[in-house]
Amino acid sequence: MALPSQILYPGAQQRPQATAHLAQTMSLLGLNAQELNARIEAALAENPALELLEGRHCPSCGRTLRSGASCQACTQAKAQGDEPLVFLAPTDSGFSAEGRSGEELPEDYTGAQPETLGTYVLRQIATELDPLEQEIAAHILTGLDEDGLLTFPLLEVARYHHVPLVVVEEVVQRIQQADPLGVASSSPTEALLVQLKSLGNQAPNAELCAKAIREGMTMLGKRQYAELGNLLGVSKAKAEQIADFITQNLSPYPARAHWGNLGTPNADAPSTYSRPDIAIRQQEDQRLVVEVMWPLRGLLRVNPLFQQALREAPEDKAEQWKLDLEQANLLIKCLAQRNHTIVRLMQILAVLQRHFITAGDAYLKPITRASIADELGVHESTISRAVSGKSVQLPSGKIVPLSQFFDRSLHIRTALKQIIRAETQEGKTYSDTKLARLLEQQGFAIARRTVAKYRMMENIEPAHMRKAQAA
DNA sequence: CTATGGCACGGATT
């Protein structure tokens, strides 16, 4: 059954379910992977007709899936010419209609991506460990998910190798010091703390940072700087500074963001603390690969046994069960459509913002959600919901909110920072008025007052302060 | 007098 939205919308009167369907699709679209996960878990708990296959096999190709990731090999859709590949999440058995038009991938993906992270880390530390420790390390490293976090408790490892927990913990500590710093932590919080600690006194306000990470993670994620300031007992501006430092220098998912190249000149752009909902990477042949995350470890479907049971249902339950079944089908259908919408959105965005994705902030084109809605033939609010709350990981490793793809001024702000960075090297300081003129030469006609706004957005001090700083 | 930040308005966007 194909499920193009065009068919569902006009048919609303004929299908009494359609309004419910629409309402639910919309509410799901606004959720990010994390929230969706919670939503589905709730549904699983209260609806007996739903079933989660934990086996994590792709319904179409049977490959084993790695946790949380989409099934890359079988659900890819290869667009023609210049367009990027889009890898989808595996959809539910009956509704994998979208995005499967492409031919099979030539190379074997499970082969192309072996346990590189694990072996990479092990190679670094192998010499420091004795044979038993090596074995333990190997055991631990095979248990990493693709974020570089641990998937099982250390106690399990200890029991398996018949050693006290301390020994395992010690090995973990060594691993955490290896290259993706903080790898093999059991939570994003722990990973951040490890990284912070290794920075030592290079980190200003180390204690405050640590406290922010330990107790203020939710605030960090939501950017509630005022609340964070309260927690730490500092001003909002200070809290913002701390959050900035953390986002720029630490990575909650060690295996994801690049840790190595600290030297990136434009070391800002906010990053979100939730796991990305979408990941974009670039292949050697320059093409972009967009991966939409599936929030569950497993396959959600209607329990076939439940369907059977319905036929022999006792009178008093029959009504309720039928309802459950409808609900379950609806949920699955809506999930499929949610995916569909996000994928179509990303297909357009990947083409439109290719330069931004590959080359950085300066190349962001100002586009509006409305224009995308127009192009896709959906309502503006659909795009709004699809964008809100989602985060994307760029090929550079940065995790940014999807809404940044629609930032109207990021490219100008980047140019502004560029000018100011050069300015300090030449020993000059430009006033806002001069900055406005300089930007105009680059083709950005903005008012002097706006320059000031942008400066503040980027936490750049006014001209006279910068002058003092340079001296 | 110059450089900035605050406030608020109007138009665009969501």
Added chain:
DNA sequence: AATCCGTGCCATAG
């Protein structure tokens, strides 16, 4: 209908 954004005007600091 609510929110965001660029700007102009005005007060204040240097």
